[in-house]
Amino acid sequence: MNKQSQPSKSLDIPVRKFITKRLIAVSKESTIQEAAARMCKFEISSIAILDDEKVIGIVTDKDMKKRALGEGRSPKDSIKEIMTSDLVTVDINSTIKDALKLMSKKRIKHILISEQGNIVGITTRNDLEDLDLQELETLIARD
């Protein structure tokens, strides 16, 4: 039996329990402006780039600042110009600890979640930092 009130244990929980399993994306034909508008509309800090139904890249808030504005690109340029195509993914069954370790090693704040080779969601360091509180959501079984 699992004892309650052991916060460190939450790091051994599979990431599948704390992701929305929804991913907001734009197609690879989109411009930087269109991608930025969608990120603002949904108040999200990263967006996936799709080729057909396949995720081929990711763009974060930081990329928008650094690669789009900082490097003086036009808002009409292709989103592909600023996306990261070397995708870092973690399996949905991996533990939170493994996901954090990989994020630390790769020095990234966003990580894509894959299930049987398909990308199904995304999580951020902020989401994971919020974990102990989220865990309480399902910890409480009232009697």
Next chain:
Amino acid sequence: MKIFHFSDIHAGSKKHFREENLLHIIDEINSGDFDLAIFTGDATNEGQRHEYEKASKLLKTIEVPLVSIPGNHDARSGGIKLFEEYIGQQNGVYEFKDAVIIYVNSAIGDSNDGRVGRVKFNMLKKALNEHSDKAIKILAIHHHILPIPMSGRERNVLANAGDLLDLIQRSDVDLVVSGHRHYPNVYEVENTVFINAGTASSEKTRYGDVNSYCIIDIDEKHKKVTTKRLNGENSVHDFPRTSKRIFSDFGNHAFRAIQLSNTYFSDTSSFLSQHYDEAVKSIKSLDPDLLIHCGGIVKEGIPRNYDSAIGQLKKLEYPMVFTPAARDINYMGYHLFNRHFGDLDQNYSEGDILFQGLSTPQYDSSIGVVGETERKALLKRLNNASCEFRSVFLHHNIIPIPHSREKGLLEDAGDLLRELVDAEIDLVLTGTSYHAYATRVGKTVIANVNSISSAYQRSRFGNSFNLIDIYEKAIVISEINSFWGKRRLLGIWERK
């Protein structure tokens, strides 16, 4: 993988037990090509030794691996100890090839109610974490988690059904198999299929139905559930293993609604005026087409609270529709609601979009009811509407809400949920239990909203309201914190 699911045999009861039907079912199990069988409780009628002897003798003739759990009838007369003696463990984990079946006893001695207590709940969580990578995850529990149609008063449910539903969804459980109510029923909730097998051999069926059981075929791409009735009638539900998760093409934006509840207008500290004022600012910046108030407008239905409501709501100059909670109609509330806000059942339509209100509270009661006449009238109105997008808003929840005890449900939630899902209503909005939650049942998205400005709320996210964006191809629902305006996504669903 092929599974035989049966339930509620009620063996040994001379009055209710139809042994010939159970023998027929066992014969079908033994002559089929099933990998295993799952029995979801009520082996006996009164938990008596002679009933357990009978049940055990019959169940032992099943020639495939069998997973069994107790039901509320097995826990009668202290019979739960006999369950272990005659049938097997009450709780456990059974691994079979690439599948795991986690089974949990939800019975309470001498009560028809159900419960998964804290220790067992944590055991279940731990088992789901440990078996996260199994290709097929199945939960077996006697009491149903979602309300069942044709079962009249929606009682004897699991007290913490909302927490369980949330855990099931987060853990991506593929199948939840149950019994209890003697009426077969199948729902797909996101990617989890909830199956109630009905009763295999009890004479006590619902609405003159016959005995039934289910056959489940599950492979990499599909979950197929065949409900078989002993009169030869079969119904088949075929579900894909996963639904759409990546959204890039939303189509044109069609409509924006704000869903709110439990404003709690009053001159007491229960009404958080600063939260309300901050939420008003957020709502104005979101510029919605419509505000939908799902009840709990005032703390109690007395004149000065209604006066306060009128003043506060003037801050929001948008079209608004209301549906009452019990607190809105208590005391003078019936008259005041009608005088200030109009009809109990309000509606709003614009172009192809319809929002239809449904009044559910009862005077001086936290339990809601629709009633058969009203339900028929509602469905007739919805089915006659020529709108492409149909939504219903009411106060009481029709699916369990996390973090709350399942007590404020509608008396007839089982029938209402079934009929709204069967009619493929696009969206159902509720406003009770003080916790936001949104999910999809069949093709119907169901969203509950937390309290916007009541001191009574249950979520660590804080007081909030829901933002609903209807696009040509998707419905997007987010929860927005009343005070800070922080947003979190509750879900995105493809429009049917």
